[in-house]
Amino acid sequence: xxxxxxxxxxxxxxxxxxxxxxxxxxxxxxxxxxxxGAGKTTTIRIIAGLLSPDGGxxxxxxxxxxxxxxxxxxxxxxxxxxxxxxxxxxxxEYMEFFAACYGMEGYKARRRAEVLLEQVGxxxxxDSFVDELSRGMKQRLSLARALIHDPQLxxxxxxxxxxxxxxxxxxxxxxxxxxxxxxxxxISSHLLTDLSELCTDIGIIDAGKxxxxxxxxxxxxxxxxxxxxVITIQDDLTTAMRILKDEPLVQTITVKGSDIMVEFAGDSxxxxxxxxxxxxNGVRVRGFMRExxxxxxxxxxxxxxxxxxxxxxxxxxxxx
Numbered sequence: 001x002x003x004x005x006x007x008x009x010x011x012x013x014x015x016x017x018x019x020x021x022x023x024x025x026x027x028x029x030x031x032x033x034x035x036x037g038a039g040k041t042t043t044i045r046i047i048a049g050l051l052s053p054d055g056g057x058x059x060x061x062x063x064x065x066x067x068x069x070x071x072x073x074x075x076x077x078x079x080x081x082x083x084x085x086x087x088x089x090x091x092x093e094y095m096e097f098f099a100a101c102y103g104m105e106g107y108k109a110r111r112r113a114e115v116l117l118e119q120v121g122x123x124x125x126x127d128s129f130v131d132e133l134s135r136g137m138k139q140r141l142s143l144a145r146a147l148i149h150d151p152q153l154x155x156x157x158x159x160x161x162x163x164x165x166x167x168x169x170x171x172x173x174x175x176x177x178x179x180x181x182x183x184x185x186x187i188s189s190h191l192l193t194d195l196s197e198l199c200t201d202i203g204i205i206d207a208g209k210x211x212x213x214x215x216x217x218x219x220x221x222x223x224x225x226x227x228x229x230v231i232t233i234q235d236d237l238t239t240a241m242r243i244l245k246d247e248p249l250v251q252t253i254t255v256k257g258s259d260i261m262v263e264f265a266g267d268s269x270x271x272x273x274x275x276x277x278x279x280x281n282g283v284r285v286r287g288f289m290r291e292x293x294x295x296x297x298x299x300x301x302x303x304x305x306x307x308x309x310x311x312x313x314x315x316x317x318x319x320x
Contacts, residue, residue: 007056018208031195034205077146081158102149116144136167232287
């Protein structure tokens with residue numbers, strides 16, 4: 001659906017995008033994250049047609065944006081991180097105005113507006129003035145407006161910023177519903193926990209470049225296997241250490257009392273095999289689990305440019 005190749009954008013001496021590559025498949029719900037100043041908003045505005053890149057290629061729905069800008073704009077719906085000013089417009093007038101921008105007028109425009117307002121929970125606000133709506137309602141209205149022409153790709157820039165927890169959850173449910181209907185969605189957010197639960201794919205941008213991109217499942221598996229195993233032994237530490245040192249998937253071992261912290265390169269099945277081997281050799285294991293990790297963990301590691309230490313709070317470190 002969307003492909004960026006070597007995208008570049010410079011503002012004065014600032015390289016906002018420095019050869020950005022990015023790909024979103026049809027039907028994906030893609031979470032786009034990065035620290036402040038990483039280039040997220042610049043990327044989104046280029047995709048939405050609000051900025052022109054200085055170099056590289058943008059393709060949406062198989063069309064090159066440079067060759068087919070009008071066609072591209074009909075393929076996308078854009079929900080910005082701000083609403084704008086629409087004084088003295090009623091909700092229905094607001095919707096019909098944007099419908100007219102896409103050539104819809106009369107009954108067709110009114111009917112489309114009614115359906116979308118009901119879909120986003122604003123059916124009872126159709127005769128209200130836009131500037132009387134709460135922030136959450138304005139975000140719903142912005143979403144309805146972005147859907148007026150039934151776009152294939154929905155782009156959302158920090159859509160839940162500033163919303164209270166209940167409104168944020170309701171908005172997230174609407175996004176999930178649109179994804180289930182087959183929409184391809186690109187959503188930028190600082191709420192990494194929400195993205196890990198909501199999205200099918202994640203891209204992390206830093207300093208204008210893509211530093212990590214893949215399915216949420218792949219990334220969470222990477223996070224899981226990067227975290228150390230913590231094994232708590234009742235007794236017979238010597239036998240446990242011998243087994244761990246002979247295991248090729250064990251990379252480092254750290255000991256504190258009856259706890260052993262192990263950097264283990266295996267998957268969950270290989271963890272089971274390791275546990276079984278220890279038990280079969282008479283080691284009494286009281287605890288056996290990975291340290292908890294999250295999307296926030298890998299985000300902090302990648303964007304800080306530092307590798308997380310294997311040993312966290314453990315005091316005695318031993319090399320293999």
